[in-house]
Amino acid sequence: MKNGFHVFLAAFVALGISWLGFVLGSILQLGVEGQATVLQSSDLYPVQRPGAATMGLQVYRAEGCAACHTEQIRQEGVACDVVLTAMGNNPAAVKKAVAGLGAQISDATNALPKTVLSRVSKAGADAATASISSAGGTAEIHIVATGPDIARGWGVRGSVARDYLWDDPVQLGNLRAGPDLANVGARLGNVTWQLLHLYAPQSVVKGSAMPPFRFLFRVEKIGGAPSPDALQLPKPFAPAPGYEVVPTRDARNLAAYLVSLHADVPLFEAPFTPEVSTK
Amino acid sequence: MNPTSPESQTGATNAASCRVPFLALFGGGALWLVVGLTLAILASLTFHKPDIFANCAWLTYGRLQPAANDAIVYGFCVPAALGVILWIFCQLSESELLLPLLPIVGANLWHLGVFVGLIEILIGGSTGFPSLEFQRGGSVLLFAAFLLIAISAFATFGARRRRELHPSHWFLLAALFWFPWIYSTANLFLMAWPVRGVCQAVVDWWFCANFLFVWTALAGIGVGLFYLFGGPNDEEATGPDDNQRFLTLFSFWTLILFGAWCGIPQGAPVPAWLPALSAVGAALTILPILTIASVALRAVRTRGAAPCRGGPRCSILFGTAFFVISGIMFVALGCPHIGPVIELTWFAFAQTQLQILGFLTIVLCGAICALMPRVMGFDLVFPRLARVRHWLFISGIVLFAGALAVGGILQGLKLQSLAPFATVTASVLPFYRVSTTGLLFLWLGALLFALNIFGMTLKWKLARLHSCLAWLRAPEETIAAADTAAAAGNGRAK
Numbered sequence: 001m002k003n004g005f006h007v008f009l010a011a012f013v014a015l016g017i018s019w020l021g022f023v024l025g026s027i028l029q030l031g032v033e034g035q036a037t038v039l040q041s042s043d044l045y046p047v048q049r050p051g052a053a054t055m056g057l058q059v060y061r062a063e064g065c066a067a068c069h070t071e072q073i074r075q076e077g078v079a080c081d082v083v084l085t086a087m088g089n090n091p092a093a094v095k096k097a098v099a100g101l102g103a104q105i106s107d108a109t110n111a112l113p114k115t116v117l118s119r120v121s122k123a124g125a126d127a128a129t130a131s132i133s134s135a136g137g138t139a140e141i142h143i144v145a146t147g148p149d150i151a152r153g154w155g156v157r158g159s160v161a162r163d164y165l166w167d168d169p170v171q172l173g174n175l176r177a178g179p180d181l182a183n184v185g186a187r188l189g190n191v192t193w194q195l196l197h198l199y200a201p202q203s204v205v206k207g208s209a210m211p212p213f214r215f216l217f218r219v220e221k222i223g224g225a226p227s228p229d230a231l232q233l234p235k236p237f238a239p240a241p242g243y244e245v246v247p248t249r250d251a252r253n254l255a256a257y258l259v260s261l262h263a264d265v266p267l268f269e270a271p272f273t274p275e276v277s278t279k
Numbered sequence: 280m281n282p283t284s285p286e287s288q289t290g291a292t293n294a295a296s297c298r299v300p301f302l303a304l305f306g307g308g309a310l311w312l313v314v315g316l317t318l319a320i321l322a323s324l325t326f327h328k329p330d331i332f333a334n335c336a337w338l339t340y341g342r343l344q345p346a347a348n349d350a351i352v353y354g355f356c357v358p359a360a361l362g363v364i365l366w367i368f369c370q371l372s373e374s375e376l377l378l379p380l381l382p383i384v385g386a387n388l389w390h391l392g393v394f395v396g397l398i399e400i401l402i403g404g405s406t407g408f409p410s411l412e413f414q415r416g417g418s419v420l421l422f423a424a425f426l427l428i429a430i431s432a433f434a435t436f437g438a439r440r441r442r443e444l445h446p447s448h449w450f451l452l453a454a455l456f457w458f459p460w461i462y463s464t465a466n467l468f469l470m471a472w473p474v475r476g477v478c479q480a481v482v483d484w485w486f487c488a489n490f491l492f493v494w495t496a497l498a499g500i501g502v503g504l505f506y507l508f509g510g511p512n513d514e515e516a517t518g519p520d521d522n523q524r525f526l527t528l529f530s531f532w533t534l535i536l537f538g539a540w541c542g543i544p545q546g547a548p549v550p551a552w553l554p555a556l557s558a559v560g561a562a563l564t565i566l567p568i569l570t571i572a573s574v575a576l577r578a579v580r581t582r583g584a585a586p587c588r589g590g591p592r593c594s595i596l597f598g599t600a601f602f603v604i605s606g607i608m609f610v611a612l613g614c615p616h617i618g619p620v621i622e623l624t625w626f627a628f629a630q631t632q633l634q635i636l637g638f639l640t641i642v643l644c645g646a647i648c649a650l651m652p653r654v655m656g657f658d659l660v661f662p663r664l665a666r667v668r669h670w671l672f673i674s675g676i677v678l679f680a681g682a683l684a685v686g687g688i689l690q691g692l693k694l695q696s697l698a699p700f701a702t703v704t705a706s707v708l709p710f711y712r713v714s715t716t717g718l719l720f721l722w723l724g725a726l727l728f729a730l731n732i733f734g735m736t737l738k739w740k741l742a743r744l745h746s747c748l749a750w751l752r753a754p755e756e757t758i759a760a761a762d763t764a765a766a767a768g769n770g771r772a773k
Contacts, residue, residue: 018539062403064341159548
């Protein structure tokens with residue numbers, strides 16, 4: 001390179017290519033994304049969060065919860081479960097077919113539907129359903145997402161771009177000092193639990209390493225009647241007698257946001273069979 | 280070098296032209312480095328005692344951590360790098376600093392921007408985008424300040440006598456160009472006209488990789504090459520031979536071409552082509568990293584490994600070693616099968632910290648401690664402390680980033696293996712303890728560095744005050760003395 005202009009040009013070309021690809025490319029592709037219909041349903045997804053939850057996202061941003069929590073479930077792949085739904089006219093043959101797959105079923109029909117094979121490939125699942133149906137039984141194939149995050153119960157499928165459509169700012173996070181929260185509303189959907197956890201994490205999770213956010217609450221002297229919003233704290237965490245802990249609006253919004261975090265519907269780009277039909 | 284030779288005379292006036300801008304850039308930078316590490320230590324306390332700041336919104340972990348990071352990166356790394364770039368351009372151009380007013384104004388605007396941005400984060404006004412937490416006001420100030428300083432750098436670059444470019448020119452010019460582009464793109468698409476949904480994350484990842492990896496590499500390696508190969512007036516300078524020149528050029532091209540593709544994590548909730556492209560970029564980024572390593576090794580061998588006394592070359596060699604390690608960690612994070620295990624853990628955090636504090640900060644502090652005596656015309660106030668500072672930094676970063684990297688790998692493996700979450704947290708804690716110790720070392724080192732910079736500022740101010748007083752007392756004598764000195768200088772210059 002002979003002069004400054006050449007250096008400038010080199011940097012311009014290198015950064016320009018990356019800019020066109022990553023910035024412009026992703027905006028062109030993802031920027032036009034809209035709602036989609038949930039698989040096997042006519043519901044649209046995602047829907048706007050309720051107002052309080054939208055404001056709660058701003059509390060989440062301001063307190064920097066994303067410094068310790070991610071909101072992105074990682075999925076490694078998909079697998080199939082084979083679920084027996086009906087025994088048909090020849091239970092003995094079906095039982096034999098199921099035993100051939102390495103599972104046991106009892107006689108009681110109320111044990112159905114029952115997962116007889118789990119986490120197998122599509123071909124394996126097809127072969128199993130074929131053998132069951134040739135014995136006269138009925139079996140369904142359920143699609144399940146796989147990966148450590150899902151096995152941990154953090155979600156039922158991997159996060160996809162569409163999940164974040166209405167959020168601003170999107171808080172994906174980059175460190176898992178605490179659990180992933182993309183689907184926390186589905187597993188801890190109770191506002192009271194969330195408020196207790198924010199005020200005193202150790203009051204609901206033994207030995208929790210999460211910092212308490214007591215500044216989101218007010219400790220007030222009980223006036224005439226106790227406030228209906230006051231937290232019911234277990235003894236070691238409760239305030240002095242005659243006082244009560246009342247969540248501020250920020251705390252309530254934040255809790256509303258947390259319980260609104262759901263990423264648990266099947267989509268075209270993230271298919272799975274919802275849990276409700278199996279036992 | 281003979282102190283009365285004409286070159287050294289012009290060299291001294293050239294160096295003197297940098298005084299005020301450098302004191303502004305480095306003085307503020309040193310202050311932010313101490314502030315940033317203080318905030319980082321406070322933040323880390325949360326993991327030792329979770330409820331320590333439970334009642335104080337300002338000091339909650341989620342605010343302290345980004346504030347600490349930004350204070351170090353924006354407060355120290357960028358202005359310090361800009362100052363050193365100005366110095367290197369002066370040296371390579373054999374010229375004084377042109378348009379010195381711009382960097383003075385720029386430095387003050389820059390520090391004001393950092394101040395505003397940090398206060399906003401601490402009162403809960405962060406934007407929520409990693410490494411771009413400053414709100415509009417702060418980022419506009421930073422952007423304008425960068426341009427002002429860059430203009431002065433370009434003017435000084437244009438005044439050079441030798442047309443041929445030094446390899447460090449390539450890296451540093453590219454760094455001056457790189458930052459305004461990525462910073463404006465990121466701020467426009469995240470703040471001015473926010474893009475929707477997960478595009479925000481893509482823009483932020485793109486910025487982070489281009490800033491925290493590519494930009495820091497351009498700046499740090501550019502500075503490093505200047506001290507490895509030597510400037511035009513450096514008697515010991517060997518200069519790059521053809522082979523080294525070619526290798527450096529190769530590393531420059533591969534760094535800007537492939538480094539710019541990195542950053543989208545494997546398994547991110549985005550269309551698959553984005554992480555796939557990033558994986559290719561990351562794999563190819565190994566090329567510049569290894570090439571830089573070989574150039575540095577050869578430079579050591581040709582000039583012999585002098586015992587390390589904390590001089591600039593010594594800092595640069597350590598810094599380059601940390602760059603190579605951090606670069607390999609960065610590549611590992613981008614690889615398809617390894618990345619998903621380690622990326623959402625402390626390992627990724629350790630990589631960034633190693634790049635910023637291990638590589639760039641060590642290189643810059645080494646360069647600053649070497650150039651300030653020449654700029655100010657007197658030695659460091661506490662030269663011994665500079666050496667102590669060097670070793671504190673090195674041991675600090677090894678403890679800090681090393682412990683977190685190992686802890687992060689463990690955390691990643693445990694998260695994969697479905698160990699209960701509380702066990703995962705508990706198993707990282709011992710490593711975290713060590714890392715806080717490392718932070719304390721770094722903090723002490725930063726304090727010593729700041730002491731030297733502020734000591735020089737004070738000494739210089741006192742000297743100026745002295746000459747002012749002397750002039751007030753006896754104006755004629757002072758002017759006459761100055762005249763004879765100038766005449767003597769002119770006589771020598773002819």
